């Protein structure tokens with residue numbers, strides 16, 4: 001009986017090695033869309049080291065990071081099945097977690113082996129919401145845990161709810177303690193701390209380096225057209241002027257949907273001959289009311305590079321301008337327009353009479369002084 | 371009649387008309403009794419004058435009052451220079467009235483967008499001794515810059531466009547201050563850097579003037595702003611311990627104790643003349659050498675001209691250098707300018723293309739938990755900024771920067787934005803049962819800045835000097851604190867409030883700052899210490915903390931002593947007297 005069990009186990013192990021693509025990718029949390037749908041290749045690409053945090057029992061275990069590619073051979077995600085010890089007060093337990101990183105080395109999700117749930121300090125297992133909280137924590141690349149030694153964190157949690165009576169201890173202010181408490185799973189500080197540092201440690205760095213060895217223009221195009229912000233800005237950074245032009249439609253659509261940071265980057269980088277195309281100008285300027293204030297500032301600054309239709313588009317939206325933006329815009333008109341074109345003037349007069357717009361009086365003054 | 375004559379005639383006519391009408395300009399900050407109103411001199415460069423503000427955290431402050439001698443009795447029209455500081459579809463938050471001889475004038479003030487003269491009403495002046503009061507109606511930061519009484523109903527006209535000149539004429543100011551004072555060293559700005567510079571120079575026997583626009587010393591470390599001092603003491607532990615703070619949470623009332631210590635220590639030096647509540651407003655250089663710094667009392671308007679062979683700019687904003695024509699920088703350099711890129715953080719750290727996105731300014735605030743229920747109103751003008759953010763206290767990350775705003779020119783708007791964020795977030799938090807016993811204990815009205823102008827020295831300190839731990843032969847400041855550079859959270863996530871920031875930390879071993887970053891490249895007798903020292907945007911990330919800026923101040927104070935001894939320029943301390951200077955520093959421990 002035992003023999004046959006051992007045989008079955010051996011069979012699975014061998015099969016596991018031979019037939020990696022049969023691996024079951026079924027993460028509990030995964031922040032990408034289709035990347036795991038068509039995985040046809042699963043290859044170990046490098047190893048990384050996981051150190052135990054416990055000084056008494058300082059084990060170092062090597063783990064494989066595997067690159068998962070689709071049936072076209074295109075790389076899609078990195079993956080590692082990690083077993084680590086989580087130690088508290090000299091007592092260690094094993095934690096097993098299957099981590100997924102995107103091609104830039106950013107954490108995107110994890111799974112567990114159902115038979116090996118994660119546990120908390122008191123040996124309770126994680127609840128559903130604990131797993132979700134862990135996922136949120138791991139997504140935060142700038143977590144408060146990043147710069148803290150585990151020894152800094154012990155005994156100082158929980159904190160009192162009011163920060164006025166939290167006398168400061170060893171450089172951890174009340175607010176910091178509160179932030180730590182809020183970001184980790186209750187009773188699961190050690191697990192959270194250990195896992196965060198594994199996910200955001202050596203493996204991540206090595207993935208970044210590895211990407212350089214497999215990066216191709218095709219991959220960059222995939223990044224540019226993928227619905228992920230980190231991919232998009234990464235791709236945008238690689239583009240030269242000609243490529244910017246070639247992909248201007250996609251770039252405009254990124255501009256419309258992305259965050260302020262990427263928008264700002266696009267506006268700084270967009271070549272004049274791209275922005276000055278009438279179609280591109282309207283793609284960028286039509287969304288003026290719907291985007292962040294910083295990007296609006298740059299749109300006004302870029303008027304000189306844009307198609308001449310931009311001035312009128314913007315004039316429809318003066319009511320969204322901050323005081324300084326309005327001054328910039330009026331100054332631009334002053335410098336470039338001998339006489340205001342009818343549409344622009346009409347819109348300015350309208351805005352100058354608006355009761356809702358706080359700076360309408362400045363437009364009035366401007367129109368009066370012309 | 372030819373054209374010239376016509377103009378002359380019209381001119382004379384205006385003067386005649388003017389001399390018939392009686393008019394009087396009263397600067398609000400000169401009110402004898404300020405009541406609960408505070409003098410706000412932070413924005414004089416933009417405004418032309420300090421103003422009085424009713425900073426009552428929602429509770430109307432007690433009246434400010436003054437007595438004015440009128441030459442002529444009669445019917446006067448009265449205007450106040452004020453503004454609605456949050457224009458929008460709600461009641462203006464900061465409303466007040468003017469009371470003359472016990473009678474409130476008709477109009478409520480503080481209701482017009484942008485600084486302007488608002489008409490308050492008319493009043494019959496029956497005696498020469500007139501009592502004037504400002505009566506706050508809301509407790510939410512109503513502001514009054516000046517009052518104007520005139521027997522003519524003509525609104526003070528071009529006052530808006532050319533206020534500075536108009537004021538000077540009305541107040542009978544001449545160009546140069548009559549009073550002059552001479553020193554060995556004139557230091558402007560009494561933050562940690564300025565205080566340390568004053569002490570170090572005074573200990574070496576220099577006669578020092580320290581000009582500071584607040585009633586208490588310490589700048590961001592003062593009890594008025596309440597940031598604790600971080601960093602190490604370097605070679606200046608003895609000096610810096612006279613002015614530093616304990617490590618309480620930012621915004622803590624404990625700042626008060628360190629305030630007493632700091633003020634007492636600096637005042638104990640006989641050869642430091644302390645000019646508290648004096649704000650420098652000009653510095654003039656000939657042939658790249660500053661001749662004098664002019665300063666004005668923030669309440670009385672008195673003026674003094676300060677002369678000295680050497681000057682220190684520790685204003686944080688590089689004002690002295692700016693006025694004197696020193697080269698300076700503002701904003702973020704491109705990553706390639708000094709090779710400061712950090713791939714992991716990309717554009718958030720150092721952008722591919724330079725821009726003006728600097729670290730923001732903050733307003734700290736604190737609550738008090740009491741044994742009774744305290745109400746706090748719903749404030750539509752504040753919730754438009756706070757949205758649904760809830761908070762009962764602030765921290766360093768309550769910070770605001772936006773690319774259409776300049777940290778100096780738009781400081782008032784930045785401060786006001788933060789006040790709205792604070793009142794709105796507190797109001798939201800107060801809706802929760804658990805917060806019913808909280809009240810606002812303290813909200814600063816001073817904007818705590820991190821970054822503005824950086825004066826350029828012979829050496830520009832950058833991130834690379836941190837990374838490589840460059841051991842300059844003129845290293846005079848040392849630090850181990852991590853570099854941290856902030857960005858606004860809403861850049862990455864539009865759902866985040868626009869008034870909260872995030873810090874990126876770079877851990878490091880000890881790094882050094884060279885003396886050459888502490889004097890101006892092109893103004894021959896100007897030192898700088900504090901966050902306006904010579905550095906790049908990222909270079910400021912580490913050394914802006916206040917023990918480091920304090921070290922800079924002490925280093926500069928000692929350098930000034932070497933200059934004095936040898937009649938040398940700051941640069942010559944490096945080129946000719948470096949060894950002696952470094953020896954002097956060693957002796958400080």
Ligand SMILES: Cc1cc2nc3c(=O)[nH]c(=O)nc-3n(C[C@H](O)[C@H](O)[C@H](O)COP(=O)(O)OP(=O)(O)OC[C@H]3O[C@@H](n4cnc5c(N)ncnc54)[C@H](O)[C@@H]3O)c2cc1C
Nearest residue numbers: 559561562563583589590600650686732818900901915916
């Ligand atoms: C919210 C916040 C949190 C921070 N956290 C920390 C921290 O935890 N620890 C830390 O060490 N640092 C911290 N910093 C950074 C540090 O406080 C600043 O960099 C500080 O400004 C450096 O000190 P300083 O002496 O150069 O300038 P300041 O402290 O700004 O002092 C300059 C002074 O000069 C005065 N002044 C300006 N112009 C004139 C003039 N024309 N005439 C007369 N006086 C003038 C100003 O009133 C000001 O008080 C923080 C900053 C902020 C805003």
